[in-house]
Amino acid sequence: MKWPRNCAGALGSRNYTQRMLHPRTETVYCRHCGATLSEKAIEGTPRPYCSKCGHIEFFDPKVAAVVVTSLHDMVLMVRRGVQPALGQWSFPSGYVDRAEAVEDAARREVMEETGLEVRLTRLVGVYSRTGISVILVVFDAVVTGGQERAGHDVQEVGRFHKDDLPGMPFPHDRRILADWRAGRGRDL
Numbered sequence: 001m002k003w004p005r006n007c008a009g010a011l012g013s014r015n016y017t018q019r020m021l022h023p024r025t026e027t028v029y030c031r032h033c034g035a036t037l038s039e040k041a042i043e044g045t046p047r048p049y050c051s052k053c054g055h056i057e058f059f060d061p062k063v064a065a066v067v068v069t070s071l072h073d074m075v076l077m078v079r080r081g082v083q084p085a086l087g088q089w090s091f092p093s094g095y096v097d098r099a100e101a102v103e104d105a106a107r108r109e110v111m112e113e114t115g116l117e118v119r120l121t122r123l124v125g126v127y128s129r130t131g132i133s134v135i136l137v138v139f140d141a142v143v144t145g146g147q148e149r150a151g152h153d154v155q156e157v158g159r160f161h162k163d164d165l166p167g168m169p170f171p172h173d174r175r176i177l178a179d180w181r182a183g184r185g186r187d188l
């Protein structure tokens with residue numbers, strides 16, 4: 001089985017799992033006045049607080065796009081070239097840039113990681129969990145072009161039968177796979 005090969009890919013990719021921890025722990029200084037932040041309970045939730053200028057730091061979640069790309073019964077996966085889960089197989093995925101459409105981010109990440117162009121066919125679902133700062137938006141897709149090659153933070157691009165996928169390392173993987181296999185979600 002061959003995937004279409006007719007165009008080169010772009011470079012660069014982000015990894016959505018590296019910043020799963022709450023970013024509160026990474027913030028030390030007030031973005032307005034530069035004073036050292038302390039912590040204060042705001043409506044019951046402890047948040048970084050600047051006692052000098054009164055600024056309260058609210059953190060946005062990170063949004064990542066995940067793409068389950070298939071051809072017939074084969075699923076496109078990448079062997080991760082970065083931590084965490086270095087060397088393990090997962091779906092192409094990455095962070096959505098600010099002001100970037102989620103759909104564009106999904107297509108971009110597949111291109112960056114695999115060199116392949118895809119058409120998104122279904123919004124499979126949105127996945128989040130208490131205590132994890134990343135929200136996943138998962139798409140189903142088909143390959144429409146491109147030239148397969150591993151992106152810079154990917155060790156290898158592979159295809160696996162949908163009923164015989166390798167074990168995957170991340171919290172939502174099992175549910176994503178179940179929803180994808182069942183055809184859940186909304187067609188695009």
Ligand SMILES: [Zn+2]
Pocket residue numbers: 030031032033034035050051052053054055
């Ligand atoms: Zn301040």
